Amino acid sequence: MINKAEKNITDVLSQIKDGATIMIGGFGTAGQPAELIDGLINLGVKDLVIINNNAGNGDHGLARLLKTGAVRKIICSFPRQSDSWVFDELYHAGKIDLELVPQGNLACRIQAAGMGLGAVYTPTGFGTLLAEGKETRHIDGKDYVLEYPIKADFALIKANKGDRWGNLVYRKSARNFGPIMAMAADVTIAQVSQTVDLGELDPEHVITPGIFVQHVVQVQSASTSTELSDTAA
Amino acid sequence: MINKAEKNITDVLSQIKDGATIMIGGFGTAGQPAELIDGLINLGVKDLVIINNNAGNGDHGLARLLKTGAVRKIICSFPRQSDSWVFDELYHAGKIDLELVPQGNLACRIQAAGMGLGAVYTPTGFGTLLAEGKETRHIDGKDYVLEYPIKADFALIKANKGDRWGNLVYRKSARNFGPIMAMAADVTIAQVSQTVDLGELDPEHVITPGIFVQHVVQVQSASTSTELSDTAA
């Protein structure tokens, strides 16, 4: 009898150790697993590599994690935002490494990891600073850059509903990176607004099949009330 | 006002010309767009390249298309079945070319086309006859074969419901290659069991967004009554 539904965030997160590579879902704060991030902060692990589209907003969530100094490196596409002051300060002080990846390459490198591909030729970024030093190839009239998979030890994501086998459905644009990160991490921990009985999720509507999810934690708040910035990404 | 819902199969298919490369959905007969294939046969175009998982069953559908001599080449993973006598005869007579592709490479090459990737390194088939002459690379301790995208001029697929913007949902294991073929073809024509009003498909449940579909045709029968073989794939 498999039950991936966990009661206690602290217990679930305790398997994360110093030096872990962690994907965190979300686009800005939409889909950001705020409660899991808070749990990660409380855990006090260090020397982390974080993969996220952004580099935190305001003083909460991912930004607060950065502020604790727990993050050695961030891989993202859009760190600079009007409310990314935590990251900005760390970056200018040379206290955090940044690997800047075009958003679609971030997505397809995460997908490549989940799909078990060794590398992919992507057209995005060809001829730009972000492809400097990278192998390129001319294929069928177009130029491509060779990009390697981004894997992670853990993915922390936010879904709307989940069952005890780990099946997930998301809500609106909070879906974003969740499904592909779940496929690319060794251990995926999903916070959900609601745990439902097996069979309540229609097999036609499941977005992330349970095979990609190791733990499901129901959280009190849906963390949808977090204030949003109006800045770019 | 965009209305992709078409009334007449013949009219929709008339844009297909001799020499076209056509993806046809389905795994065996599940998800095979029988009415579209019949329409294609009636159209009488020749010299086609067909991409499908199999090479036809019995004397109907894809097998009947092959029998007309309209197909120059088939790209598939599992042509040999207990009821694939039409293909078998053509193949032994040297009347059809076969490009045999491992099923997962077929899927990921179709996906690569849909995603706009130039090529991918896949572990499947390394060291086998099916990778002979292909470029290989050792990446991070594992061996990979370089495989190129499979694109098509047309995809003929079967879905369950569709709306006038081309959004589709499928039914059970008839989904199979439909969603990824829709992404990889210049023009996707979907036969559906039911055309529904805009807004009837929940945006959370849409499997193929309309951007990947150019035409939707409702067919009388759902072609689910076709007899199935019990053979392998």
Add this chain to the structure above:
Amino acid sequence: MSHTSYTVSTRDQIAERAAQDIPDGAYVNLGIGLPTKIAQYLSNDKDVFLHSENGLLAFGPSPAKGEEDPELINAGKEYVTMLDGGSYFHHGDSFAMMRGGHIDICVLGAFQVAANGDLANWSTGAEDAIPAVGGAMDLAVGAKKVFVMTNHTTKTGDPKIVSELTYPVTGKNCIDRIYTDLCVIDVTDKGLAVTEMVDGMSFADLQALTGATLIDATK
């Protein structure tokens, strides 16, 4: 050189002009900032499908006050609504739409556009600036047509349309058309062809405000 008197288009007027070139049935990604305005000028008798990087197709206008949903935002992190017939999908599929050539038109802002269609819009190359790229490079290489919407010159009067980029490139040879507050320019194999100018503008004056050689194609 004497200047004729001409009328500079407002941002809304540029957006309105660009909107005219978006056909019924087009799948369109409007870049963050200025291009977003185009949505307001799309005719109601057209079905134009707006795509957003973060997994939305056929999204609609801003919600009514009090109806905002923090989980229904566009790539600019503005609240939006969903039209009947819209769909949600993950980032992989979203960028497949962009990279895979499924988006018909994207309209981007620009720091510079070069005569050969090179675009710079992600970095000024300033020493201490924090780099950020988002989806700009994917849109530049992936959309079937890439339009730029921009002021013709910088605030300090420097040309944004130049013979060669001085800012870091976003995408090579990617721009098809440029809408500015002074004109519309097609990027062609022969060069930058000016197809329209604002009232009162002379070709010579426009050329003087431009860092690359223009071709007069207004006739």
Add this chain to the structure above:
Amino acid sequence: MSHTSYTVSTRDQIAERAAQDIPDGAYVNLGIGLPTKIAQYLSNDKDVFLHSENGLLAFGPSPAKGEEDPELINAGKEYVTMLDGGSYFHHGDSFAMMRGGHIDICVLGAFQVAANGDLANWSTGAEDAIPAVGGAMDLAVGAKKVFVMTNHTTKTGDPKIVSELTYPVTGKNCIDRIYTDLCVIDVTDKGLAVTEMVDGMSFADLQALTGATLIDATK
């Protein structure tokens, strides 16, 4: 050489034996043919998630007579049912599960298995045979553990476990364990380690029926 008298396992007994090694919570792909039988012997107090190439996870047993659905079939094109908690997905995601190392165990049939774990199960290399591969090569390279379930020898008594393949390879160094009608073998760095034999079987006799050197690990 004198032969001792031993009991050959039936297909059902091999399946039952293999089923014992599938743990609670495992994601499992059972190859077409013989391995499919394993499903019947999975204990009801385990949650074992059966995956099928054509886009099913957590499918269940055959439907009742009259309940067959032509659109609910497994990779062997047999009618199946769906368990509560199952899901449907497209071929891309299905093979991501396989190629991406998400399937814990797959059990395949075999023409031959070599001492180094090479598998041949897709082609006999016969001149006029129509080649067909399906998902075999993907499973061979992608699953975390790859088991083989096969008769120990061919119908004509030739060994199927050999020092080197003579049939075309499906996957290199991919097999972890072999269940035959005579024994269970672990493929290890040191060689083929026999961990179990059927009643009455002697190691010498087993070796005589095998085309590769075995290690006796039954004690």
